[in-house]
Amino acid sequence: MIIECVGLPGSGKTSLSRAVASELPLVRSVKILKASKADVIRHPAWIAAELARWAPFVSRWKDKQACSILVRRRISQDRVVRRAATPLLLEEGVAHHVWRELFIAPDLLQEPWQRLVQQDHPLLCLEADRDTLHSRVSSKQDPPPVNAHLATESSQGIEWDRAVDLYQQVVGEAARARDLIRVDTSGGWNKTVALVLDALLPYIATNDQ
Numbered sequence: 001m002i003i004e005c006v007g008l009p010g011s012g013k014t015s016l017s018r019a020v021a022s023e024l025p026l027v028r029s030v031k032i033l034k035a036s037k038a039d040v041i042r043h044p045a046w047i048a049a050e051l052a053r054w055a056p057f058v059s060r061w062k063d064k065q066a067c068s069i070l071v072r073r074r075i076s077q078d079r080v081v082r083r084a085a086t087p088l089l090l091e092e093g094v095a096h097h098v099w100r101e102l103f104i105a106p107d108l109l110q111e112p113w114q115r116l117v118q119q120d121h122p123l124l125c126l127e128a129d130r131d132t133l134h135s136r137v138s139s140k141q142d143p144p145p146v147n148a149h150l151a152t153e154s155s156q157g158i159e160w161d162r163a164v165d166l167y168q169q170v171v172g173e174a175a176r177a178r179d180l181i182r183v184d185t186s187g188g189w190n191k192t193v194a195l196v197l198d199a200l201l202p203y204i205a206t207n208d209q
Contacts, residue, residue, distance in 0.1 A: 001027075001203050002081050002095035003181070004119070006174075007126035008167055009147045010136030012185045012192065013096065014125060017089040019193050020200065027087045027204075030080060032094070034072040043079075050075045061111050073097050076118055081121065087204065095123060096097055099170045100146060103163060114173045122179040122203060124196070125171055128186040130155040130164070 005013045014031070021029035040047045055070050061067035074094050081088070095117045102108050128136075134155035137147045153159040171180065181199050185192045 001087035001123035001200075002084060002090070003088070003124050003203065004077075004090040004095060004121055005126060006093065006099070006171065007185070008099075008128075008133055008163055009143075009150055010133035011126040011128055013126055014091045014134075016183040016185065016193065016196055017062070017091040020160040020196050021089055023193070023197060024087075024092045024204065027089060029089045029091055031091045032073060032077045032080060032097075035079075036070065036072075039076070047075070047169075051079070051154055057112070057115060063108060063111060066105060066108055070094065070101060070113070070116055072096060081119075089124075094119075095170055095174055098165045099166055101172060102166045102170070103145070103146060106162075109166075109169075117174040119174075120178060122181055123171070123174050124199070125180055125182045126185045126196075127182060128184065130160055132186045134160070148192070 005017055007013050014029075014190040021027045035047065035050075054075070058064065058067050058071060072089050077090065077094050082088070098113055102113070134151070137143060138151040140147060140151070143151060150159060150163060174180070181203075183192075183195050183199050185195075187195075
């Protein structure tokens with residue numbers, strides 16, 4: 001079982017993934033990092049093959065830097081998925097990072113980003129109302145830049161409109177090739193953890209058969 005989490009800032013991607021993993025001994029919560037120089041040194045043949053596989057896709061992008069950031073995430077995620085020996089929850093997978101890059105640089109919407117979110121494993125969409133999300137990101141200490149930016153904006157303002165719209169575009173594109181598991185995380189902590197566990201049980205049961 002591989003489940004990738006996605007959600008707007010404040011939806012609980014990391015905290016809920018780790019809480020669920022703590023409740024299910026066989027499940028691990030994993031944070032996806034970009035493929036690095038260290039990965040090239042450790043796995044040169046594999047990295048070279050992956051870069052060659054993605055080269056035609058990269059060539060279609062005008063913004064090579066943004067493309068490199070996202071492709072390195074995808075390469076790293078693909079390796080984690082292929083090598084998985086136990087069920088995994090991907091706390092912030094490629095779909096989240098595509099959303100983040102689109103939010104930071106809206107011009108990337110014109111790039112062919114859609115392929116990056118087309119994968120086989122299900123996408124766990126953690127969702128809450130805007131006021132709840134705003135309250136959560138506003139209460140974070142040392143929030144990352146996107147969270148900090150959204151915390152200073154009205155939950156009903158243009159920037160949150162844009163965040164939600166981009167999220168729906170990314171999730172909508174992902175839905176073309178994979179299952180979506182939508183969970184409302186607006187409620188209390190215990191209730192939300194229980195909802196996520198209930199939503200994942202069919203996939204866990206299938207994996208165990």
